[in-house]
Amino acid sequence: MRRLPIAGAILAVVGVLLGLAGPALAQEGGGGSTGASAGFVDVVKVSGLLDPVLLDFVSESIRTAESQGATSIVLQANSTGVVVSDSDLSALIDQIATATVPVDVWIGPSGSKLTGLSAQLVGVAKHLGMAPGTRVGDAGNLDNPYLDQRRLDLIRDRTLGADEARDLGITSFAAPTIGDFLVNLPGVQTREITQGDQTRREPLTQVRFGQLSLVAQLMHTVASPAVAYLLFIVGMALIVFELFTAGVGVAGVVGAGSLVLACYGLAVLPTTPWGVALLVASMIAFAIDVQTGVPRFWTGAGVVLFVAGSLTLYDGVSLSWITLLAGIVGVLLTFLAGMPSMVRTRFSTPTIGREWMIGEMGRAVTTVSPDGVVQIREALWRAYTNRATPIEELDRVRVIGIEGLVLEVEPEAGAARDYRERRPKKGGPADA
Numbered sequence: 001m002r003r004l005p006i007a008g009a010i011l012a013v014v015g016v017l018l019g020l021a022g023p024a025l026a027q028e029g030g031g032g033s034t035g036a037s038a039g040f041v042d043v044v045k046v047s048g049l050l051d052p053v054l055l056d057f058v059s060e061s062i063r064t065a066e067s068q069g070a071t072s073i074v075l076q077a078n079s080t081g082v083v084v085s086d087s088d089l090s091a092l093i094d095q096i097a098t099a100t101v102p103v104d105v106w107i108g109p110s111g112s113k114l115t116g117l118s119a120q121l122v123g124v125a126k127h128l129g130m131a132p133g134t135r136v137g138d139a140g141n142l143d144n145p146y147l148d149q150r151r152l153d154l155i156r157d158r159t160l161g162a163d164e165a166r167d168l169g170i171t172s173f174a175a176p177t178i179g180d181f182l183v184n185l186p187g188v189q190t191r192e193i194t195q196g197d198q199t200r201r202e203p204l205t206q207v208r209f210g211q212l213s214l215v216a217q218l219m220h221t222v223a224s225p226a227v228a229y230l231l232f233i234v235g236m237a238l239i240v241f242e243l244f245t246a247g248v249g250v251a252g253v254v255g256a257g258s259l260v261l262a263c264y265g266l267a268v269l270p271t272t273p274w275g276v277a278l279l280v281a282s283m284i285a286f287a288i289d290v291q292t293g294v295p296r297f298w299t300g301a302g303v304v305l306f307v308a309g310s311l312t313l314y315d316g317v318s319l320s321w322i323t324l325l326a327g328i329v330g331v332l333l334t335f336l337a338g339m340p341s342m343v344r345t346r347f348s349t350p351t352i353g354r355e356w357m358i359g360e361m362g363r364a365v366t367t368v369s370p371d372g373v374v375q376i377r378e379a380l381w382r383a384y385t386n387r388a389t390p391i392e393e394l395d396r397v398r399v400i401g402i403e404g405l406v407l408e409v410e411p412e413a414g415a416a417r418d419y420r421e422r423r424p425k426k427g428g429p430a431d432a
Helices: 003-028 030-037 052-068 086-098 116-123 150-154 162-166 179-181 212-224 225-243 250-268 273-292 297-311 321-346
Strands: 041-047 074-079 103-107 113-115 126-132 133-135 159-161 190-195 200-204 207-209 361-364 370-377 380-384 396-403 406-411
Touching: 041 052, 041 113, 041 179, 052 074, 052 086, 052 212, 074 113, 074 116, 103 113, 103 116, 113 116, 116 133, 116 150, 116 250, 159 162, 179 200, 207 321, 207 370, 212 225, 212 250, 225 273, 225 321, 250 297, 273 297, 273 321, 370 406
Parallel strands: 041 074, 041 207, 074 103, 103 126, 113 133, 380 406
Antiparallel strands: 133 159, 190 200, 361 370, 361 396, 370 380, 396 406
8 A cells, every 4th residue: 555655756756857857848849749839831732723723722721721820821833824813813812911821932843933823922922932943924914902013023024033033032032942941931940950061950830731632633633724625635536436336335434524524624724615616526527537437528627627726725825735746646546547447347247237228218418429428317328329320419319239338329219120129039140
C-alpha cells in the first residue's frame, strides 16, 4: 500500500520537470504544439485556364482559409487566360481584396506563365513572387476598383521575366521556390537550420496544399481547348465507325461518352458555332464515302471542312500546332485507310446474309452511268448498271445482283425481264 504514495510523488516530480521544460521546447520550435500555435498557410494550385471549376475552387479555398483562421493563402499560378465572364472574374478579385486572410501569388515552377486576364491577380495580390524562367504580363483591362492599376500598367501589353519584374518592383522579394516564397511572408514563423556550410530558413508554420477533387479535376481537364477538341473529333469518328458495325459496341459507348465530355468543354470555352458546324459537316461527308467504300469527292470535301473547322473552332483561344497536327493526321488516316478497310473486311464475303437485297427497290442518289450511288432502305451503296440507257438521279431502281460491296441495279421501268428470271434454273443453264 505504501507504493501508491511513492508512485504519486514520482509522477508529480515528472510533471514539474515537464512543465519547466515545455517553454524551452516551444521556444526552440521542436515541440508538436509549436506547429499548432504557429498557424498554417494554404497553398492553392491555379493551373490552366481559369474556368468555372477552377474559379469556384479558388473562391471556396479562400472561404475555408478565412473560416479556419489561416495565416495566409498562396495561389501557385500557371495560367494563360480565363474562360469566365469579366463579371465573374471581377467578383473573385473583390473576394480576394476583401478577404480577412492575405492572398499572395507565386508564379512557378520554372516555365510557368501568368498571362492574359489571369494576370489581373497581380493587381490584387498582397505579395507576388516569381520563379526563374517564368513570365507575367499581357494582362489586358478589367474594370475593378480594388486593382492596383499602377502595377498592372507595367504588364498590360507586354510580358516580363522574373528579373525584369524584380527590377520594376512588381515582385515583393526573390522566390526561386515555393518554400523561399513562404518563409518571406509576414506572419509565417521560421527557424534557421544549418546543412554543411549553408544556413537556410524553413517554416514552422504548417503548409497545407489544396487540389481539385477527382471529378473537378476531370471537368477542368475536359475544359482545356486541346482536350475538348480531341474528344469531340474522336467521339464523332467513333460514332461514324459504330454506324458501320453490327449492334452497339464499345466504340459507340466510348464515342458517346467522349461527345458528352467534349460538349461540356466546348460549352465552357469560347467556341464558335461555325467551327462546330464545319467539323460536324466534315464527318457527314466522310461517312458518305465510307459507305461507298472508296474515298472520292466527299472525302476531299470532308478534309477541307475538317481543316477549316479545326482552325476556326475557338474565338480568342488558339490550339497548338501539335494538337492540330494530331487531330488532322489522325482523322485523315482514319477515313482514308482505316474506315474503308473495315467496311471492305466486313462486307468481303460474297452475298451471304444479303440475299434479301435482290429485288429490293430504291432510288438513284447520283446518275448511274454506268457507275453511281443508290439508296436502298436508307443506306447508300455503290452501284452499276449494265443497261445501255443510264439511270438518272432520283429514278427508281431495282437490285438484281451483288458483287462484293457493289450492287448491280436496273431501272424500275423498261427492264427486259424481272429479276427472278435472271437466276439460273435448277438443273439447267442460266437464262441469257
